[in-house]
Amino acid sequence: MSVVLVVAPHADDESLGCGGTIARHLQAGDEVYWLLVTMISTEAGYADVAVEKRAAEIKAVAKCYGMSGVHQLKLPPAQLDTLSKGTIVRKISKYFQKIKPEIIYTAYRNDAHSDHEIVYDAVMSAAKQFRAPYVRRILAYETLSETEFCLKPESAAFRPNVFFDISLFLERKIEALTIFSSELQDFPFPRSLEAVRALAMLRGTQAGVSAAEAFMLLKEIN
Template identity: 45%
Template sequence: MNKVIVISAHPDDEVLGAGGAMLRHVSKGDEVYWLIVTNISEAQGFSAEKVLSRQKEIDIVGKMLGVKKTFKLDYPTMSLTSGSLLKLVPDISAIFQEVRPEIIYCLNRSDAHSDHRVLFDATMACTKSFRYPFIKQVLMYECISETEFAPALPEKVFIPNYFIDITPFMEDKLEIMKIYASELGEHPFPRSLANIRALAHFRGAVAGVQYAEAFQLIKFIDKD
């Protein structure tokens, strides 16, 4: 059994990028944890109804994914900056020390959304082997509508080199994504059910399976 943690800046990142992987881990008997770093609030101009519905969505999605525990840090959404790292790094570190994950799924380092980029930096600060000897794998996941809209520069390219067969879980992934109804749109809107399926179909073709999720392996430590 492995302990796995998936880190998202916003609810829906996890399903878009690693929902199938999460379901697969659970099916294999692994413990899956979910860390959501930002949240919405009335102070930011969101309605009380929207704030409440978002929390309900998180609860439903966590249950459907089979998550053992969900952590919420409640940083204001769309507000993470380099200045956030002073508090964010210790916050993530404390969760890692509690969970002691062997496998970490984090957001892509060069996504278009600044929350994603800052969160990647904070996560990587919490993967030093001498402080977190339990960590064996660190993988970046791609997030539709953010990863593909990063600047087209060589140093910002997402390079998939690790693929997970999610064929048995593809339909479940799409059903779970429907919980985030307000985040979905019709094609050619990037976060459409058709596009989510198309990306998984394309990644599956690369990996030789029907549907797959793709990741960029950052660290792999082979030890017992």
């Protein structure tokens, strides 16, 4: 059994990036924890009804997967660049110390959304060997509407080198994403169920299976 941590800059990133892998870990008997870095709030200009709906969605998604635990840092979305990186690193490190994850999944650094870049940097800093010697593996996931929209000529594109067969878990991923109804739109919007299935099939063809999720391996200690 392994202790797995999925870090999501925003609610739904975890399901878009590795929902099938989450379900796969849980079926294998691993403990899977979900760390949500940002959260909408009335202070950030969101209506009470939207805040309440998102809280209910998060609770329902955690139940859908059967998560071992959920922790929210409740930092302001799209405003992480207004906070010091040290503050974010300390908050993430504190949670690392609590659950001691052996495997970490995090957003890809070169995604279009600046929150993803900041969260990636903070995770990698918190996972340094002298801070978190228990971490054995770190992988970056791809997030539809963010990873493929990285159009920075100077930046490396997402180049997956690890694939997980999610043929048996794609429907669980779809079920979880459906809960985030406000984040989904009709195809060809990237965060549509058709696009999610298409990406799973594409990654599956690369791996020789019906459906897969793709990752970039950042660190592994054997």
